[in-house]
Amino acid sequence: MKKNLTNSRNVALLVAAGLLAGTGTAVADVTPSPTASPSATAKPLNEYQKAKAAYSEAVQAYIANRKSSHAQYKAAMESFSTARKAYNDARKPILETFKSELAAAKSAREAAITAATTEEAKLAANTAHKAAVAVATAKRDAAITALGAAPVAPAKPVLGTKPTPPAKPTKAAKAS
Numbered sequence: 001m002k003k004n005l006t007n008s009r010n011v012a013l014l015v016a017a018g019l020l021a022g023t024g025t026a027v028a029d030v031t032p033s034p035t036a037s038p039s040a041t042a043k044p045l046n047e048y049q050k051a052k053a054a055y056s057e058a059v060q061a062y063i064a065n066r067k068s069s070h071a072q073y074k075a076a077m078e079s080f081s082t083a084r085k086a087y088n089d090a091r092k093p094i095l096e097t098f099k100s101e102l103a104a105a106k107s108a109r110e111a112a113i114t115a116a117t118t119e120e121a122k123l124a125a126n127t128a129h130k131a132a133v134a135v136a137t138a139k140r141d142a143a144i145t146a147l148g149a150a151p152v153a154p155a156k157p158v159l160g161t162k163p164t165p166p167a168k169p170t171k172a173a174k175a176s
Contacts, residue, residue, distance in 0.1 A: 051166035058163035069157035076154035083151035090147055098140040105132035 105128075112125030 046169075048166060048169050055163055055165050062160070062163055066159050069159060073154060073157050080151055080153050087147065087150055091144060094140060094143040094147075097143075098136055101136035101139070102133060105129050105136065108132070 109125050109129035112128070113122050116122045116125060
């Protein structure tokens with residue numbers, strides 16, 4: 001069987017394709033005609049819309065306050081951290097000296113107690129140890145007082161209360 005190019009099905013497809021291709025360009029307009037746009041008429045705001053706008057402004061102010069307070073607190077914490085580190089670095093040699101004086105007093109007491117043969121000698125060694133501890137403690141306290149007061153951590157910022165959103169109006173019940 002020989003295929004016939006002009007059978008009815010092929011003809012129908014070619015006609016449909018031609019119609020679709022031809023109508024696409026014929027329908028399109030090159031320049032659109034100007035149309036009158038509807039004028040923008042602003043409706044007056046109701047009470048809920050006004051409250052919602054005020055709420056939005058209050059939220060923006062709250063956020064701005066929170067960000068600035070957090071930035072100030074962060075800067076204060078950084079300066080506090082630096083000051084605390086410097087203070088602790090200055091205290092470290094004082095505390096090391098105090099510990100070495102206590103260790104020396106303890107070793108002197110132990111040596112005196114092992115060498116002592118009487119109770120009075122042991123009592124004198126303990127008394128000398130207590131006096132050495134008191135002197136070392138007084139020296140340590142004076143040196144720490146000379147450093148000045150320890151830095152104080154900044155207080156966390158008080159942000160205030162978060163704004164509350166306005167209550168949505170309720171729809172009136174339909175009367176039947």
